[in-house]
Amino acid sequence: MPRTGRRPGATGTRDRIVNAAQDEFGELGFEGGTLRGIGRRAGVDPALVHHYFGSKQQLFVASMQLPFDPSELAHVLADGGIHGLGERIIRFAVGVWEQPAGRRVMVGISRSAVTDPRAADALRSMLESTLLPIIRRLGVDHAELRASLIWSQIVGVLFGRYIIRVGPLAEADPDDLVQRVGPLLQETLTRPMR
Amino acid sequence: MPRTGRRPGATGTRDRIVNAAQDEFGELGFEGGTLRGIGRRAGVDPALVHHYFGSKQQLFVASMQLPFDPSELAHVLADGGIHGLGERIIRFAVGVWEQPAGRRVMVGISRSAVTDPRAADALRSMLESTLLPIIRRLGVDHAELRASLIWSQIVGVLFGRYIIRVGPLAEADPDDLVQRVGPLLQETLTRPMR
Numbered sequence: 001m002p003r004t005g006r007r008p009g010a011t012g013t014r015d016r017i018v019n020a021a022q023d024e025f026g027e028l029g030f031e032g033g034t035l036r037g038i039g040r041r042a043g044v045d046p047a048l049v050h051h052y053f054g055s056k057q058q059l060f061v062a063s064m065q066l067p068f069d070p071s072e073l074a075h076v077l078a079d080g081g082i083h084g085l086g087e088r089i090i091r092f093a094v095g096v097w098e099q100p101a102g103r104r105v106m107v108g109i110s111r112s113a114v115t116d117p118r119a120a121d122a123l124r125s126m127l128e129s130t131l132l133p134i135i136r137r138l139g140v141d142h143a144e145l146r147a148s149l150i151w152s153q154i155v156g157v158l159f160g161r162y163i164i165r166v167g168p169l170a171e172a173d174p175d176d177l178v179q180r181v182g183p184l185l186q187e188t189l190t191r192p193m194r
Numbered sequence: 195m196p197r198t199g200r201r202p203g204a205t206g207t208r209d210r211i212v213n214a215a216q217d218e219f220g221e222l223g224f225e226g227g228t229l230r231g232i233g234r235r236a237g238v239d240p241a242l243v244h245h246y247f248g249s250k251q252q253l254f255v256a257s258m259q260l261p262f263d264p265s266e267l268a269h270v271l272a273d274g275g276i277h278g279l280g281e282r283i284i285r286f287a288v289g290v291w292e293q294p295a296g297r298r299v300m301v302g303i304s305r306s307a308v309t310d311p312r313a314a315d316a317l318r319s320m321l322e323s324t325l326l327p328i329i330r331r332l333g334v335d336h337a338e339l340r341a342s343l344i345w346s347q348i349v350g351v352l353f354g355r356y357i358i359r360v361g362p363l364a365e366a367d368p369d370d371l372v373q374r375v376g377p378l379l380q381e382t383l384t385r386p387m388r
Contacts, residue, residue, distance in 0.1 A: 028309060029225065029308055029309050031223065031225045031226050031309070032225050032309055110308070111308040111309065113357070113358060114223055114304070114305040114308050114357055115222060115223050115225070115226055115305065120357075120358050120359075123358055124358055124359075124360060127360055144361065144362045145362045145366075145374065147362075148354060148360050148361065148362040148363045149351075149363075149374065149375070149378065151350075151354065151360060152347065152350030152351045152353065152354040152360070152363060153346065153347055153350050153378075154350070155349075155350045155353055155354065155358075156345075156346030156347050156348070156349045156350025156351075156353070157343075157346045157350075159346065159349055159350070159353070160342060160345065160346040160349065163307070163308055163314075164307060164314050164317055164318055164349075165314075166318060166321055166342050166345060166346070167338065167342065168338045168339045168341075168342040169342045169343075169346060172339075180339065180343065180387070181343070183385065184343065184347075184378060184381060184382060184385075187378060187381050188378060191377060191378075193374070
Protein backbone atom coordinates (compact mmCIF):
# COMPACT_ATOMS: atom_id res chain seq x y z
CA MET A 1 0.00 0.00 0.00
CA PRO A 2 2.52 2.59 -1.11
CA ARG A 3 0.23 5.60 -1.00
CA THR A 4 -1.28 5.40 2.47
CA GLY A 5 1.46 7.05 4.51
CA ARG A 6 5.11 7.88 4.88
CA ARG A 7 5.82 4.64 6.77
CA PRO A 8 5.01 1.17 5.47
CA GLY A 9 2.51 -0.58 7.74
CA ALA A 10 1.31 2.58 9.45
CA THR A 11 -2.15 2.23 7.98
CA GLY A 12 -4.54 2.44 10.92
CA THR A 13 -5.15 5.30 13.29
CA ARG A 14 -3.70 3.29 16.15
CA ASP A 15 -0.44 2.74 14.22
CA ARG A 16 -0.34 6.43 13.26
CA ILE A 17 -0.61 7.37 16.94
CA VAL A 18 2.10 4.90 17.94
CA ASN A 19 4.45 6.30 15.27
CA ALA A 20 3.64 9.85 16.38
CA ALA A 21 4.32 8.89 20.00
CA GLN A 22 7.70 7.43 19.01
CA ASP A 23 8.57 10.71 17.29
CA GLU A 24 7.32 12.83 20.21
CA PHE A 25 9.10 10.83 22.93
CA GLY A 26 12.17 10.46 20.72
CA GLU A 27 12.51 14.23 20.45
CA LEU A 28 11.24 15.39 23.84
CA GLY A 29 11.60 12.40 26.16
CA PHE A 30 8.80 11.06 28.33
CA GLU A 31 8.79 14.16 30.53
CA GLY A 32 8.50 16.60 27.64
CA GLY A 33 6.05 14.68 25.43
CA THR A 34 2.31 15.43 25.61
CA LEU A 35 -0.85 13.70 24.33
CA ARG A 36 -1.70 17.00 22.63
CA GLY A 37 1.62 17.02 20.78
CA ILE A 38 1.21 13.38 19.78
CA GLY A 39 -2.31 14.04 18.51
CA ARG A 40 -1.01 16.95 16.43
CA ARG A 41 1.72 14.80 14.87
CA ALA A 42 -0.76 12.00 14.12
CA GLY A 43 -3.33 14.44 12.75
CA VAL A 44 -6.00 13.31 15.24
CA ASP A 45 -7.78 14.87 18.21
CA PRO A 46 -5.99 14.40 21.58
CA ALA A 47 -9.26 12.90 22.87
CA LEU A 48 -8.84 10.08 20.35
CA VAL A 49 -5.29 9.44 21.61
CA HIS A 50 -6.74 9.25 25.10
CA HIS A 51 -9.52 6.93 23.88
CA TYR A 52 -7.06 4.46 22.34
CA PHE A 53 -4.34 4.49 24.99
CA GLY A 54 -5.62 6.03 28.23
CA SER A 55 -2.74 7.80 29.94
CA LYS A 56 0.56 9.12 28.61
CA GLN A 57 2.27 6.32 30.59
CA GLN A 58 0.27 3.63 28.80
CA LEU A 59 0.98 5.11 25.39
CA PHE A 60 4.65 5.35 26.28
CA VAL A 61 4.79 1.65 27.16
CA ALA A 62 2.91 0.72 23.98
CA SER A 63 5.15 2.83 21.73
CA MET A 64 8.52 2.05 23.33
CA GLN A 65 8.64 -1.70 22.72
CA LEU A 66 12.17 -2.86 21.91
CA PRO A 67 12.27 -3.45 18.14
CA PHE A 68 13.62 -6.99 18.59
CA ASP A 69 13.10 -10.05 20.77
CA PRO A 70 15.94 -9.96 23.32
CA SER A 71 16.05 -13.68 24.11
CA GLU A 72 15.92 -14.72 20.45
CA LEU A 73 18.66 -12.23 19.70
CA ALA A 74 20.81 -13.63 22.50
CA HIS A 75 20.69 -17.04 20.80
CA VAL A 76 21.57 -15.68 17.38
CA LEU A 77 24.48 -13.58 18.64
CA ALA A 78 25.97 -16.24 20.88
CA ASP A 79 25.77 -19.04 18.30
CA GLY A 80 29.01 -18.00 16.62
CA GLY A 81 31.01 -18.27 19.86
CA ILE A 82 33.31 -15.61 21.23
CA HIS A 83 35.30 -15.04 18.04
CA GLY A 84 34.10 -11.77 16.49
CA LEU A 85 31.29 -11.42 19.02
CA GLY A 86 32.17 -7.78 19.84
CA GLU A 87 31.69 -6.88 16.20
CA ARG A 88 28.43 -8.87 15.90
CA ILE A 89 27.00 -7.07 18.94
CA ILE A 90 27.73 -3.55 17.71
CA ARG A 91 26.70 -4.48 14.15
CA PHE A 92 23.32 -5.57 15.45
CA ALA A 93 22.91 -2.41 17.58
CA VAL A 94 23.86 -0.09 14.72
CA GLY A 95 21.50 -2.05 12.44
CA VAL A 96 18.59 -1.32 14.81
CA TRP A 97 19.51 2.37 15.18
CA GLU A 98 19.86 2.92 11.44
CA GLN A 99 16.27 1.83 10.78
CA PRO A 100 13.78 4.67 11.38
CA ALA A 101 11.49 2.71 13.71
CA GLY A 102 14.36 1.21 15.68
CA ARG A 103 16.04 4.57 16.06
CA ARG A 104 12.82 6.29 17.20
CA VAL A 105 12.31 3.68 19.89
CA MET A 106 15.91 3.48 21.11
CA VAL A 107 16.38 7.26 21.16
CA GLY A 108 12.99 7.68 22.85
CA ILE A 109 13.82 5.11 25.52
CA SER A 110 17.26 6.66 26.10
CA ARG A 111 15.97 10.23 26.28
CA SER A 112 13.26 9.16 28.70
CA ALA A 113 15.43 6.88 30.83
CA VAL A 114 17.06 9.82 32.62
CA THR A 115 13.76 10.71 34.34
CA ASP A 116 11.35 7.79 33.79
CA PRO A 117 11.84 4.50 35.68
CA ARG A 118 10.01 2.43 33.03
CA ALA A 119 12.36 3.66 30.32
CA ALA A 120 15.35 3.07 32.58
CA ASP A 121 14.09 -0.51 33.09
CA ALA A 122 13.87 -0.98 29.32
CA LEU A 123 17.46 0.21 28.90
CA ARG A 124 18.61 -2.02 31.74
CA SER A 125 16.78 -5.00 30.19
CA MET A 126 19.08 -4.80 27.16
CA LEU A 127 21.79 -5.78 29.59
CA GLU A 128 19.88 -8.35 31.58
CA SER A 129 17.90 -10.05 28.79
CA THR A 130 20.39 -9.82 25.94
CA LEU A 131 24.02 -9.10 26.75
CA LEU A 132 24.29 -10.97 30.03
CA PRO A 133 22.76 -14.27 28.77
CA ILE A 134 25.05 -14.17 25.72
CA ILE A 135 28.16 -13.63 27.76
CA ARG A 136 27.18 -16.10 30.49
CA ARG A 137 26.73 -18.80 27.84
CA LEU A 138 30.32 -18.29 26.71
CA GLY A 139 31.62 -19.23 30.12
CA VAL A 140 34.01 -16.28 30.47
CA ASP A 141 34.86 -15.00 33.94
CA HIS A 142 33.41 -11.72 35.32
CA ALA A 143 30.41 -12.11 32.99
CA GLU A 144 28.28 -9.47 34.74
CA LEU A 145 31.04 -6.91 34.78
CA ARG A 146 32.02 -7.51 31.13
CA ALA A 147 28.37 -7.33 30.07
CA SER A 148 27.89 -4.04 31.96
CA LEU A 149 30.99 -2.51 30.41
CA ILE A 150 29.78 -3.51 26.93
CA TRP A 151 26.34 -2.10 27.72
CA SER A 152 27.91 1.19 28.83
CA GLN A 153 29.96 1.46 25.65
CA ILE A 154 26.90 0.85 23.46
CA VAL A 155 24.81 3.37 25.42
CA GLY A 156 27.67 5.89 25.19
CA VAL A 157 27.90 5.53 21.42
CA LEU A 158 24.11 5.82 21.08
CA PHE A 159 24.14 9.05 23.12
CA GLY A 160 27.09 10.45 21.22
CA ARG A 161 25.70 9.58 17.80
CA TYR A 162 22.00 10.37 18.07
CA ILE A 163 21.33 12.51 21.15
CA ILE A 164 24.33 14.74 21.95
CA ARG A 165 25.53 14.48 18.34
CA VAL A 166 29.29 14.40 18.81
CA GLY A 167 30.98 15.01 15.45
CA PRO A 168 32.95 11.85 14.61
CA LEU A 169 30.33 9.55 16.15
CA ALA A 170 27.38 11.32 14.53
CA GLU A 171 29.03 11.47 11.12
CA ALA A 172 30.59 8.00 10.93
CA ASP A 173 29.32 5.68 8.26
CA PRO A 174 27.54 2.73 9.99
CA ASP A 175 30.09 0.16 8.74
CA ASP A 176 32.94 2.35 9.89
CA LEU A 177 31.39 2.69 13.33
CA VAL A 178 31.13 -1.11 13.57
CA GLN A 179 34.81 -1.44 12.60
CA ARG A 180 35.86 1.10 15.25
CA VAL A 181 33.73 -0.06 18.17
CA GLY A 182 33.75 -3.84 17.52
CA PRO A 183 37.39 -4.40 18.56
CA LEU A 184 36.87 -2.38 21.77
CA LEU A 185 33.92 -4.59 22.71
CA GLN A 186 35.96 -7.67 21.82
CA GLU A 187 38.75 -6.43 24.11
CA THR A 188 36.16 -6.00 26.86
CA LEU A 189 35.04 -9.61 26.35
CA THR A 190 38.46 -11.18 26.24
CA ARG A 191 41.03 -9.18 28.24
CA PRO A 192 42.24 -10.99 31.34
CA MET A 193 40.61 -9.75 34.54
CA ARG A 194 41.82 -10.62 37.98
CA MET B 195 31.76 27.57 60.13
CA PRO B 196 30.68 24.04 60.91
CA ARG B 197 27.16 24.81 62.08
CA THR B 198 25.77 26.86 59.23
CA GLY B 199 24.69 24.10 56.83
CA ARG B 200 25.12 20.57 55.63
CA ARG B 201 27.68 21.56 53.00
CA PRO B 202 30.90 23.43 53.74
CA GLY B 203 30.92 26.76 51.97
CA ALA B 204 27.17 26.92 51.48
CA THR B 205 26.86 29.87 53.83
CA GLY B 206 24.88 32.47 51.90
CA THR B 207 21.40 32.25 50.51
CA ARG B 208 22.78 32.38 47.00
CA ASP B 209 24.97 29.33 47.62
CA ARG B 210 22.07 27.51 49.25
CA ILE B 211 19.98 28.12 46.15
CA VAL B 212 22.77 26.93 43.84
CA ASN B 213 23.19 23.73 45.86
CA ALA B 214 19.42 23.17 45.85
CA ALA B 215 19.35 23.72 42.09
CA GLN B 216 22.10 21.13 41.61
CA ASP B 217 20.04 18.63 43.61
CA GLU B 218 16.83 19.46 41.76
CA PHE B 219 18.33 19.29 38.26
CA GLY B 220 20.41 16.26 39.27
CA GLU B 221 17.29 14.32 40.19
CA LEU B 222 14.75 15.66 37.71
CA GLY B 223 16.77 17.08 34.83
CA PHE B 224 16.30 20.58 33.41
CA GLU B 225 12.86 19.76 32.03
CA GLY B 226 11.51 18.39 35.32
CA GLY B 227 13.08 20.91 37.72
CA THR B 228 11.08 23.95 38.91
CA LEU B 229 11.94 27.19 40.72
CA ARG B 230 9.28 26.23 43.26
CA GLY B 231 10.98 22.88 43.95
CA ILE B 232 14.37 24.56 44.21
CA GLY B 233 12.99 27.15 46.63
CA ARG B 234 11.54 24.35 48.76
CA ARG B 235 14.86 22.51 48.89
CA ALA B 236 16.71 25.71 49.78
CA GLY B 237 14.11 26.71 52.36
CA VAL B 238 13.42 30.04 50.66
CA ASP B 239 10.48 31.58 48.82
CA PRO B 240 10.45 30.88 45.04
CA ALA B 241 10.23 34.66 44.55
CA LEU B 242 13.67 34.95 46.15
CA VAL B 243 15.06 32.34 43.74
CA HIS B 244 13.62 34.43 40.93
CA HIS B 245 15.09 37.59 42.45
CA TYR B 246 18.62 36.15 42.57
CA PHE B 247 18.69 34.29 39.26
CA GLY B 248 15.85 35.42 37.00
CA SER B 249 14.73 32.48 34.88
CA LYS B 250 15.11 28.73 35.35
CA GLN B 251 17.53 28.82 32.40
CA GLN B 252 19.80 31.34 34.11
CA LEU B 253 19.81 29.38 37.36
CA PHE B 254 20.58 26.21 35.42
CA VAL B 255 23.60 27.82 33.77
CA ALA B 256 24.81 29.20 37.12
CA SER B 257 24.45 25.88 38.92
CA MET B 258 25.76 23.56 36.21
CA GLN B 259 29.31 24.88 35.95
CA LEU B 260 31.80 22.06 35.34
CA PRO B 261 33.52 21.43 38.67
CA PHE B 262 36.99 21.82 37.14
CA ASP B 263 38.82 24.02 34.62
CA PRO B 264 38.88 21.99 31.38
CA SER B 265 41.95 23.60 29.81
CA GLU B 266 44.03 23.40 32.99
CA LEU B 267 43.00 19.79 33.35
CA ALA B 268 44.07 19.06 29.79
CA HIS B 269 47.58 20.24 30.65
CA VAL B 270 47.80 18.18 33.83
CA LEU B 271 46.53 14.98 32.21
CA ALA B 272 48.67 15.22 29.10
CA ASP B 273 51.89 16.02 30.96
CA GLY B 274 52.57 12.35 31.73
CA GLY B 275 52.52 11.35 28.03
CA ILE B 276 50.49 8.51 26.58
CA HIS B 277 51.68 5.85 29.01
CA GLY B 278 48.87 5.21 31.51
CA LEU B 279 46.79 8.09 30.15
CA GLY B 280 43.62 5.98 29.87
CA GLU B 281 43.80 5.26 33.58
CA ARG B 282 44.56 8.89 34.47
CA ILE B 283 41.52 10.06 32.50
CA ILE B 284 39.04 7.70 34.15
CA ARG B 285 40.64 8.25 37.56
CA PHE B 286 40.05 11.97 37.20
CA ALA B 287 36.44 11.48 36.03
CA VAL B 288 35.61 9.06 38.87
CA GLY B 289 37.26 11.48 41.32
CA VAL B 290 34.87 14.25 40.20
CA TRP B 291 31.80 12.00 40.35
CA GLU B 292 32.61 10.68 43.79
CA GLN B 293 32.56 14.16 45.33
CA PRO B 294 29.00 15.30 46.17
CA ALA B 295 29.24 18.64 44.33
CA GLY B 296 30.92 17.11 41.28
CA ARG B 297 28.39 14.33 41.10
CA ARG B 298 25.42 16.70 41.43
CA VAL B 299 26.70 18.79 38.55
CA MET B 300 27.71 15.94 36.23
CA VAL B 301 24.51 13.96 36.84
CA GLY B 302 22.45 17.14 36.44
CA ILE B 303 24.17 18.03 33.17
CA SER B 304 23.80 14.47 31.88
CA ARG B 305 20.13 14.15 32.87
CA SER B 306 19.39 17.49 31.27
CA ALA B 307 21.46 16.97 28.12
CA VAL B 308 18.84 14.69 26.56
CA THR B 309 16.41 17.58 26.21
CA ASP B 310 18.32 20.82 26.87
CA PRO B 311 20.78 22.16 24.28
CA ARG B 312 22.84 24.09 26.87
CA ALA B 313 23.41 20.94 28.89
CA ALA B 314 24.23 19.01 25.72
CA ASP B 315 26.80 21.72 24.90
CA ALA B 316 28.34 21.32 28.36
CA LEU B 317 28.64 17.56 27.86
CA ARG B 318 30.11 18.08 24.40
CA SER B 319 32.60 20.61 25.79
CA MET B 320 34.17 17.84 27.90
CA LEU B 321 35.19 16.36 24.58
CA GLU B 322 36.18 19.55 22.81
CA SER B 323 37.90 21.42 25.66
CA THR B 324 39.47 18.52 27.54
CA LEU B 325 39.80 15.17 25.79
CA LEU B 326 40.49 16.41 22.28
CA PRO B 327 43.30 18.88 23.25
CA ILE B 328 44.97 16.17 25.36
CA ILE B 329 44.90 13.61 22.59
CA ARG B 330 45.85 16.08 19.86
CA ARG B 331 48.94 17.04 21.87
CA LEU B 332 50.09 13.43 21.91
CA GLY B 333 50.31 13.39 18.13
CA VAL B 334 48.38 10.11 17.68
CA ASP B 335 46.44 9.56 14.47
CA HIS B 336 42.61 9.77 14.35
CA ALA B 337 42.67 12.10 17.38
CA GLU B 338 39.04 13.24 16.98
CA LEU B 339 37.71 9.74 16.60
CA ARG B 340 39.72 8.36 19.52
CA ALA B 341 38.67 11.30 21.72
CA SER B 342 35.00 10.75 20.81
CA LEU B 343 35.20 7.04 21.58
CA ILE B 344 36.76 7.79 24.97
CA TRP B 345 34.10 10.41 25.63
CA SER B 346 31.36 7.90 24.79
CA GLN B 347 32.84 5.31 27.15
CA ILE B 348 33.03 7.80 30.02
CA VAL B 349 29.47 9.01 29.40
CA GLY B 350 28.29 5.39 29.22
CA VAL B 351 29.90 4.54 32.57
CA LEU B 352 28.46 7.70 34.15
CA PHE B 353 24.96 6.77 32.94
CA GLY B 354 25.31 3.18 34.03
CA ARG B 355 26.70 4.04 37.45
CA TYR B 356 24.67 7.05 38.56
CA ILE B 357 21.57 7.38 36.37
CA ILE B 358 20.36 3.98 35.14
CA ARG B 359 22.12 2.25 38.04
CA VAL B 360 23.34 -0.93 36.39
CA GLY B 361 24.44 -3.39 39.10
CA PRO B 362 28.17 -3.99 38.60
CA LEU B 363 28.82 -0.39 37.50
CA ALA B 364 26.78 1.14 40.33
CA GLU B 365 28.29 -1.10 42.98
CA ALA B 366 31.95 -1.06 41.93
CA ASP B 367 34.41 0.47 44.31
CA PRO B 368 35.88 3.64 42.67
CA ASP B 369 39.41 2.19 42.47
CA ASP B 370 38.10 -1.01 40.98
CA LEU B 371 36.17 0.95 38.35
CA VAL B 372 39.37 2.81 37.41
CA GLN B 373 41.22 -0.52 37.07
CA ARG B 374 38.48 -1.95 34.80
CA VAL B 375 37.87 1.03 32.55
CA GLY B 376 41.40 2.45 32.34
CA PRO B 377 42.81 -0.32 30.11
CA LEU B 378 39.84 -0.03 27.73
CA LEU B 379 40.48 3.70 27.34
CA GLN B 380 44.19 2.98 26.85
CA GLU B 381 43.31 0.48 24.11
CA THR B 382 41.17 3.18 22.48
CA LEU B 383 44.15 5.56 22.57
CA THR B 384 46.73 3.15 21.22
CA ARG B 385 45.20 0.50 18.98
CA PRO B 386 46.23 0.84 15.35
CA MET B 387 43.56 2.42 13.16
CA ARG B 388 43.64 2.43 9.41
